[in-house]
Amino acid sequence: MMNWLNKLFPTPLTDPFAIELQGVLGFRPDNLKLYHQAFSHSSVENNRYGNNERLEFLGDSILDTVITEHLYNKLPNKDEGTLTDLRSKMVSRRTLNRLARAFKVQDFVQTNFKGRIPASVFGNAFEALIAAIYIDQGQAFCKNFIEEKIINIHFSLDDLEKEIVSYKKHFIQWSQKHSKSYRFELVEESGESHQKSFVIALYSEAKLLAKGAGSSKKKAEEEASKKACQDQSL
Amino acid sequence: MMNWLNKLFPTPLTDPFAIELQGVLGFRPDNLKLYHQAFSHSSVENNRYGNNERLEFLGDSILDTVITEHLYNKLPNKDEGTLTDLRSKMVSRRTLNRLARAFKVQDFVQTNFKGRIPASVFGNAFEALIAAIYIDQGQAFCKNFIEEKIINIHFSLDDLEKEIVSYKKHFIQWSQKHSKSYRFELVEESGESHQKSFVIALYSEAKLLAKGAGSSKKKAEEEASKKACQDQSL
Numbered sequence: 001m002m003n004w005l006n007k008l009f010p011t012p013l014t015d016p017f018a019i020e021l022q023g024v025l026g027f028r029p030d031n032l033k034l035y036h037q038a039f040s041h042s043s044v045e046n047n048r049y050g051n052n053e054r055l056e057f058l059g060d061s062i063l064d065t066v067i068t069e070h071l072y073n074k075l076p077n078k079d080e081g082t083l084t085d086l087r088s089k090m091v092s093r094r095t096l097n098r099l100a101r102a103f104k105v106q107d108f109v110q111t112n113f114k115g116r117i118p119a120s121v122f123g124n125a126f127e128a129l130i131a132a133i134y135i136d137q138g139q140a141f142c143k144n145f146i147e148e149k150i151i152n153i154h155f156s157l158d159d160l161e162k163e164i165v166s167y168k169k170h171f172i173q174w175s176q177k178h179s180k181s182y183r184f185e186l187v188e189e190s191g192e193s194h195q196k197s198f199v200i201a202l203y204s205e206a207k208l209l210a211k212g213a214g215s216s217k218k219k220a221e222e223e224a225s226k227k228a229c230q231d232q233s234l
Numbered sequence: 235m236m237n238w239l240n241k242l243f244p245t246p247l248t249d250p251f252a253i254e255l256q257g258v259l260g261f262r263p264d265n266l267k268l269y270h271q272a273f274s275h276s277s278v279e280n281n282r283y284g285n286n287e288r289l290e291f292l293g294d295s296i297l298d299t300v301i302t303e304h305l306y307n308k309l310p311n312k313d314e315g316t317l318t319d320l321r322s323k324m325v326s327r328r329t330l331n332r333l334a335r336a337f338k339v340q341d342f343v344q345t346n347f348k349g350r351i352p353a354s355v356f357g358n359a360f361e362a363l364i365a366a367i368y369i370d371q372g373q374a375f376c377k378n379f380i381e382e383k384i385i386n387i388h389f390s391l392d393d394l395e396k397e398i399v400s401y402k403k404h405f406i407q408w409s410q411k412h413s414k415s416y417r418f419e420l421v422e423e424s425g426e427s428h429q430k431s432f433v434i435a436l437y438s439e440a441k442l443l444a445k446g447a448g449s450s451k452k453k454a455e456e457e458a459s460k461k462a463c464q465d466q467s468l
Binding site for chain 2: 011042053056057058061062063068069072079080083084131139157
């Protein structure tokens with residue numbers, strides 16, 4: 001920990017790693033060893049800083065909780081299922097890899113791969129970086145960093161919600177993009193007029209992908225689309 | 235929020251729910267609505283407090299992070315795989331249901347079930363209770379509550395570590411994760427058919443890590459794996 005005098009009159013950074021890191025993070029890192037460790041992949045043997053797996057374990061959980069609390073507070077009218085969906089998107093492997101690129105993690109990571117480095121190496125190092133910030137700068141600082149520098153800049157809750165709001169739309173876009181025909185077919189309709197139930201089957205080309213049930217045709221189509229998107233990882 | 239005068243000279247609790255809750259939690263809850271909500275299962279329709287699903291979403295993540303940080307700090311020599319195993323045990327459905335019983339959640343939960351209430355209802359309400367404490371008393375208080383009243387009282391890291399269900403499984407996972415080949419080799423078999431004894435050697439890459447003996451090949455493999463995991467702090 002630096003004392004208050006150092007905080008007030010910091011000596012200029014001279015270490016190139018520290019200078020570059022400060023440029024990316026927007027604050028002055030104190031304990032550089034932590035950041036070196038965060039960028040050290042386990043493929044590097046006898047690394048003097050140790051590898052980043054334990055930090056990744058911690059950072060993953062910290063990021064998850066800050067995002068969870070953010071969603072809880074910002075979307076007071078959304079149910080737990082929607083919040084879970086949104087969070088899944090925000091902490092998906094794909095998103096983490098994207099965030100890693102935004103924070104130039106690839107410029108810092110040390111690995112011992114011969115060929116191409118898998119993108120997940122960067123996403124994992126990004127999680128480890130979160131833990132390094134947490135330990136180095138404290139809980140409140142890290143939470144603020146995640147909210148200001150990650151969530152507010154890199155996520156739009158509106159867009160994320162829209163993304164999910166319609167799986168049907170998502171499925172149709174996917175089909176058009178891949179030039180595949182699709183078809184929703186009503187296969188069952190039951191119940192009294194005020195309490196109807198519908199089952200809709202969704203076909204891609206001639207193949208049945210999923211069936212969905214709901215209290216309206218629209219809901220049943222949405223449910224079938226959701227299943228199809230999830231089963232096929234669309 | 236109560237002001238400092240109320241904090242210094244609190245009026246005695248009169249609400250039976252608040253009195254009972256204080257007895258279980260060991261502190262005076264402020265915003266009782268939050269706790270009522272935490273104990274409200276979604277099966278109760280038109281509940282004035284709303285159901286506990288959103289709180290459960292939040293509490294699950296808070297508990298996870300406090301436990302993650304605790305393990306990270308308390309076990310500096312354990313790798314991420316072991317920490318993950320330990321955390322899985324500490325936040326398993328079974329553990330949550332057990333914690334729910336310890337905090338008498340069943341005495342507070344409101345449901346509309348006709349028959350027996352599934353144990354998970356209590357575990358989920360327990361997670362919601364964590365979120366209620368977090369919102370009601372703040373982040374630092376809640377973290378301290380989880381450490382003092384949950385982790386320190388209800389978990390023994392020593393016992394949990396011992397519980398690692400299968401060292402062989404753990405060792406294989408570790409090997410796969412680190413792209414290391416491994417091999418179990420029978421090096422000795424002795425005794426009569428009804429009282430056999432086996433010795434198995436475990437190699438990682440070409441290196442002998444440990445030998446284990448047992449009355450079956452399976453037991454000898456497990457023993458060798460256990461020694462290897464302990465020797466190498468896996």
